[in-house]
Amino acid sequence: MRRSTLEEVAALAGVSKMTASRALRGASDVAPETGERVRQAAKSLSYVGNRLALSLSSQRTNLVAVVVPSMSNTVFPEVLSGITTGLEGSGMQAVFGISDYDTDKERDIIRDMLSWQPSAIIVTGLDQPEETVRMLKLADIPVIQLMDLDGTPVDFNVGLSHGDAGRDMAVALLAAGRKKIAYVGSALEKDLRAVKRKSAFAKVLAAQGLAFAAEQLDDDFSSIALGKRLTTRLIAAKPDIDCIYYSNDDMAAGGLFACMEHGIAVPSQIVLAGFNGLDLTDSLPAPIATSKSPRRAMGEAAARLITDAMANGGVSGPKTIVFKPPIIGLGVA
Amino acid sequence: MRRSTLEEVAALAGVSKMTASRALRGASDVAPETGERVRQAAKSLSYVGNRLALSLSSQRTNLVAVVVPSMSNTVFPEVLSGITTGLEGSGMQAVFGISDYDTDKERDIIRDMLSWQPSAIIVTGLDQPEETVRMLKLADIPVIQLMDLDGTPVDFNVGLSHGDAGRDMAVALLAAGRKKIAYVGSALEKDLRAVKRKSAFAKVLAAQGLAFAAEQLDDDFSSIALGKRLTTRLIAAKPDIDCIYYSNDDMAAGGLFACMEHGIAVPSQIVLAGFNGLDLTDSLPAPIATSKSPRRAMGEAAARLITDAMANGGVSGPKTIVFKPPIIGLGVA
DNA sequence: ATGAAAGCGCTAACAT
DNA sequence: ATGTTAGCGCTTTCAT
Numbered sequence: 001m002r003r004s005t006l007e008e009v010a011a012l013a014g015v016s017k018m019t020a021s022r023a024l025r026g027a028s029d030v031a032p033e034t035g036e037r038v039r040q041a042a043k044s045l046s047y048v049g050n051r052l053a054l055s056l057s058s059q060r061t062n063l064v065a066v067v068v069p070s071m072s073n074t075v076f077p078e079v080l081s082g083i084t085t086g087l088e089g090s091g092m093q094a095v096f097g098i099s100d101y102d103t104d105k106e107r108d109i110i111r112d113m114l115s116w117q118p119s120a121i122i123v124t125g126l127d128q129p130e131e132t133v134r135m136l137k138l139a140d141i142p143v144i145q146l147m148d149l150d151g152t153p154v155d156f157n158v159g160l161s162h163g164d165a166g167r168d169m170a171v172a173l174l175a176a177g178r179k180k181i182a183y184v185g186s187a188l189e190k191d192l193r194a195v196k197r198k199s200a201f202a203k204v205l206a207a208q209g210l211a212f213a214a215e216q217l218d219d220d221f222s223s224i225a226l227g228k229r230l231t232t233r234l235i236a237a238k239p240d241i242d243c244i245y246y247s248n249d250d251m252a253a254g255g256l257f258a259c260m261e262h263g264i265a266v267p268s269q270i271v272l273a274g275f276n277g278l279d280l281t282d283s284l285p286a287p288i289a290t291s292k293s294p295r296r297a298m299g300e301a302a303a304r305l306i307t308d309a310m311a312n313g314g315v316s317g318p319k320t321i322v323f324k325p326p327i328i329g330l331g332v333a
Numbered sequence: 334m335r336r337s338t339l340e341e342v343a344a345l346a347g348v349s350k351m352t353a354s355r356a357l358r359g360a361s362d363v364a365p366e367t368g369e370r371v372r373q374a375a376k377s378l379s380y381v382g383n384r385l386a387l388s389l390s391s392q393r394t395n396l397v398a399v400v401v402p403s404m405s406n407t408v409f410p411e412v413l414s415g416i417t418t419g420l421e422g423s424g425m426q427a428v429f430g431i432s433d434y435d436t437d438k439e440r441d442i443i444r445d446m447l448s449w450q451p452s453a454i455i456v457t458g459l460d461q462p463e464e465t466v467r468m469l470k471l472a473d474i475p476v477i478q479l480m481d482l483d484g485t486p487v488d489f490n491v492g493l494s495h496g497d498a499g500r501d502m503a504v505a506l507l508a509a510g511r512k513k514i515a516y517v518g519s520a521l522e523k524d525l526r527a528v529k530r531k532s533a534f535a536k537v538l539a540a541q542g543l544a545f546a547a548e549q550l551d552d553d554f555s556s557i558a559l560g561k562r563l564t565t566r567l568i569a570a571k572p573d574i575d576c577i578y579y580s581n582d583d584m585a586a587g588g589l590f591a592c593m594e595h596g597i598a599v600p601s602q603i604v605l606a607g608f609n610g611l612d613l614t615d616s617l618p619a620p621i622a623t624s625k626s627p628r629r630a631m632g633e634a635a636a637r638l639i640t641d642a643m644a645n646g647g648v649s650g651p652k653t654i655v656f657k658p659p660i661i662g663l664g665v666a
Numbered sequence: 667a668t669g670a671a672a673g674c675g676c677t678a679a680c681a682t
Numbered sequence: 683a684t685g686t687t688a689g690c691g692c693t694t695t696c697a698t
Contacts, residue, residue, distance in 0.1 A: 003450075003473065005675060016685050021677065029683055046471050051448040052389040053675030056690050061385070071410035081404045084431060093445070096429050098417060112426070115384040117336075138379050140336065224616045253616075260618045283557045283586075285593045285618070338691060349669050354693070362667055386691030389674050 004045040012041035024049070055117065064094045064306060065113035065121040069101040069190075073222060073250065075276055075295055076124075079146065082299020083122065090307040092119065099124075101190035101221075107132045114139050120306045126151035127192050142309045144302045148193050149322060156309075158302045160323040165291045166197030169245065169273055170204035172327050173289070178243035178271055181205065182214040184230045184255060185247035186222040194247040197275060201245055212245075214238040222247055227254025235262060235270075242270055249274035249281055252288045260285070277328060291325040298323060337378040345374035357382070388450065397427045397639055398446035398454040402434040402523075406555060406583065408609055408628055409457075412479065415632020416455065423640040425452065432457075434523035434554075440465045447472050453639045459484035460525050475642045477635045481526050482655060489642075491635045493656040498624045499530030502578065502606055503537035505660050506622070511576035511604055514538065515547040517563045517588060518580035519555040527580040530608060534578055545578075547571040555580055560587025568595060568603075575603055582607035582614055585621045593618065610661060624658040631656060 010020035015034060023030045023038035024047075030038075041047075055061040066083060068076040083094050097113055099106035106123075110132060113121065120142040127148075128136070136143045136154050143155040150163050173181060183202075188195050205211055214237060216230040227250060234244065235258070246252040252274030259266050266272055266286040274281070277292025301321050308317070343353035348367060356363045356371035357380075363371075374380075388394040399416060401409040416427050430446055432439035439456075443465060446454065453475040460481075461469070469476045469487050476488040483496050506514060516535075521528050538544055547570060549563040560583060567577065568591070579585040585607030592599050599605055599619040607614070610625025634654050641650070 003471070007675080017676080018686080019684055022684085025677095031683060034683080046467070048444060048468070048471075049448050050389075050450060050675055052385050052394070052450055053690090054677075056383075056385040056389055056692090057675075057677040059677095059690070071414045072407075074405075074407060074410075077404035077407075077410050081431070098414070111381060115382050117383060117385055134379070135381075138336070138381075224613055228616045257616050257618050280557055283561045283590050285590050340691080350692080351670080351694095352668055355668085364667060367667080383691055386674090387693075389676090390691075390693040392674070392693090 003050075004047050006047070006049070009038065009041045009045055009047050012045065013038040061117050061119055062092050063116060063118040064092050064303075065097065065110075065116070065118040066094050067097045067099055067106060067109055067113065067121070067123045069099050069106075069124055070221070071098055073248070074278060075293075078295040079299040082296035083303050085296070086300035086303025087307065090303075090310070092303075092306065092310070101187065103129055103132070107135070110135060119310065120144065122146055122302050122306075125193060126153055126157065142306055144305060146298060146302050148196075149320070150196055153320065156302075156305050156319050158298055158305065158321040158323075160293060160298075160325050162193045162196035163200040165275060165293075165325055166200035167204055168327060169197075169275075169289070169291060170201040172330055173243055173245070173271060173273060174204070174208065176271065176330060179210070180213040180241045181210070181243040181245060182216070182234055182238060182241045183212045183245050184216045184227065184234060184251055186218050186220055186226055186230075186251060188217060188247065189219070190221075191247065194275075198245075198247070213241050222250045224250050224254040224257070227251030228258045229254070231255035231258035232262070235259070235264065244270060244272050246272065246274045249276040249278040249288070249290050252290065253278075253280060253284060256284060256286055256288055271330075273330075277325065281329060287329045287331075289330040290328060292328050293325045294323050336383075337380050339380070339382070342371065342374045342378055342380050345378065346371040394450050394452055395425050396449060396451040397425050397636075398430065398443075398449070398451040399427050400430045400432055400439060400442055400446065400454070400456045402432050402439075402457055403554070404431055406581070407611060408626075411628040412632040415629035416636050418629070419633035419636025420640065423636075423643070425636075425639065425643070434520070436462055436465070440468070443468060452643065453477065455479050455635050455639075458526060459486055459490065475639055477638060479631060479635050481529075482653070483529055486653065489635075489638050489652050491631055491638065491654040491656075493626060493631075493658050495526045495529040496533040498608060498626075498658055499533035500537050501660060502530075502608075502622070502624060503534040505663055506576055506578070506604060506606060507537070507541065509604065509663060512543070513546040513574045514543070514576040514578060515549070515567055515571060515574045516545045516578050517549045517560065517567060517584055519551050519553055519559055519563075519584055521550060521580065522552070523554075524580065527608075531578075531580070546574050555583045557583050557587040557590070560584030561591045562587070564588035564591035565595070568592070568597065577603060577605050579605065579607045582609040582611040582621070582623050585623065586611075586613060586617060589617055589619055589621055604663075606663075610658065614662060620662045622663040623661060625661050626658045627656050
């Protein structure tokens with residue numbers, strides 16, 4: 001069954017296309033009775049407007065393109081959820097793409113999304129290669145770089161400093177009396193923000209004449225299972241450490257399970273520290289320290305930035321929104 | 334900076350729009366040297382095609398609309414990930430919408446997605462109200478109902494029987510010698526598939542002259558924290574149970590943490606059973622039983638169904654693809 | 667191998 | 683309050 005068009009609705013209602021168009025958009029200047037007739041006609045034909053035509057004609061899609069690196073880390077679904085919530089009622093609609101932490105794929109996806117003429121675009125992080133940046137600039141729409149602040153933004157920037165997060169965690173753990181700190185990480189070639197945290201953390205150690213007492217890395221993406229495996233390996237190789245800094249909470253949670261299996265008391269014997277502040281962390285059988293990143297809030301802030309920019313016709317407030325993740329799970333800070 | 338159009342590219346290359354169009358699509362009948370000139374022109378203008386115009390004109394979007402109830406349960410991101418993987422290289426592109434387990438919102442989102450003229454649509458479950466079903470049928474594109482098989486499909490159907498899953502788990506737990514089985518659930522008014530599992534489970538109990546020995550329910554959506562809270566409440570109220578069936582694995586994992594906190598041995602004293610087979614479950618400090626649902630595989634199967642339907646011009650194989658989730662984490666089955 | 671004309675389904679802008 | 687004209691940027695179809 002071919003979909004019916006506005007023209008058919010108009011014919012059935014005995015009016016012109018324009019009047020039908022106005023009526024269906026709840027327009028101002030349509031006679032109530034005419035409007036009713038049009039709406040009846042539309043209903044009886046099960047008319048569904050064609051947004052391709054609408055957007056091509058009106059030159060506005062009200063689409064917000066969003067590119068995130070992954071869906072398997074719960075962090076990003078939460079961000080997306082924040083974005084959709086923040087966009088609700090604005091007439092804007094989010095469209096998602098996944099880059100798999102691959103900059104080439106990211107470039108292609110962004111190009112693809114831009115071809116749909118979105119009204120704004122949100123990308124993750126600010127470490128896009130030059131070519132991608134150029135595309136984003138040429139698109140001539142609000143560009144929001146989300147999650148990270150450490151770098152030079154193209155346009156809008158919402159996030160937190162991963163450098164600061166790593167630094168703060170190092171300071172906190174040293175303050176808590178930890179001395180022999182190991183690092184456990186996943187897919188560091190891909191996860192640039194984890195690298196930023198790690199480097200800043202290491203710098204604090206270095207300033208105290210310290211260094212990571214041991215390290216376990218893997219190319220796979222973070223997961224509880226991987227955290228468990230690497231931790232098991234780590235404590236076998238280096239049983240005398242008193243703290244482990246992980247690339248994120250998934251890894252740290254897996255680390256906790258490894259410690260439990262090996263009868264290591266957490267946090268008294270070894271303190272475990274991650275990043276994100278996943279909901280999971282407050283239900284765990286032992287506390288792990290973490291920097292609580294406001295994922296939904298960042299998504300909502302990005303959404304608000306866009307709706308504001310749309311409303312004010314491009315004129316807007318600050319281009320950068322800074323979040324500061326508190327450290328939790330370390331007892332008294 | 335206004336985006337350049339095909340016309341401008343053509344002008345710069347000194348050819349007609351049509352030739353430019355053909356060249357950029359890597360067309361068959363373009364002189365190699367002409368093609369090169371056009372591609373140069375496009376590059377120098379940073380030309381990005383307008384897919385609205387393309388799709389409106391060609392009457393094909395190659396968009397696959399996907400509507401899932403939630404993003405916070407890791408299950409759905411995994412399904413989406415399976416879909417995108419399965420679509421890769423087919424020229425099709427997935428677009429996601431979230432219904433928040435709300436049938437009205439689902440209807441609106443589906444209507445909205447249909448207005449973009451997708452080439453196919455994937456929705457979750459087959460319990461859509463009549464009005465939504467009518468819209469789906471009228472869309473006149475392949476419709477895939479995913480995750481569930483218990484009901485009457487509109488068109489294609491990929492999933493597993495939640496009734497069977499509940500029944501099988503009940504049989505397995507009884508076979509394992511469990512007698513006093515409690516139920517812990519979340520948001521059952523919304524999560525119809527969890528209800529199907531629960532009902533089928535209860536039916537097996539009834540056939541043995543048994544019933545749930547206790548029950549803890551909550552309106553909130555499933556989470557580890559909620560599972561922990563409800564389980565704590567349950568074991569306080571009814572300490573003599575020997576098994577708990579949960580609405581899903583998140584809840585069961587929380588249940589495990591509650592048991593650990595209260596010194597209850599899992600699985601010797603109480604067996605915990607969930608649903609999904611989340612990756613998390615094999616890293617946990619004690620085993621929980623679960624039905625391992627093939628989430629990525631279901632997504633990929635749906636994607637393949639679509640690419641096949643597109644390729645064969647609508648003619649295709651079976652309309653239904655059945656998955657059977659094995660029960661794991663119960664020792665010998 | 668290339669081009670011209672027509673049109674996809676809608677709205678913007680200008681009538682009336 | 684309603685209609686008319688033009689056109690969004692591309693592809694399809696038919697010429698050449």
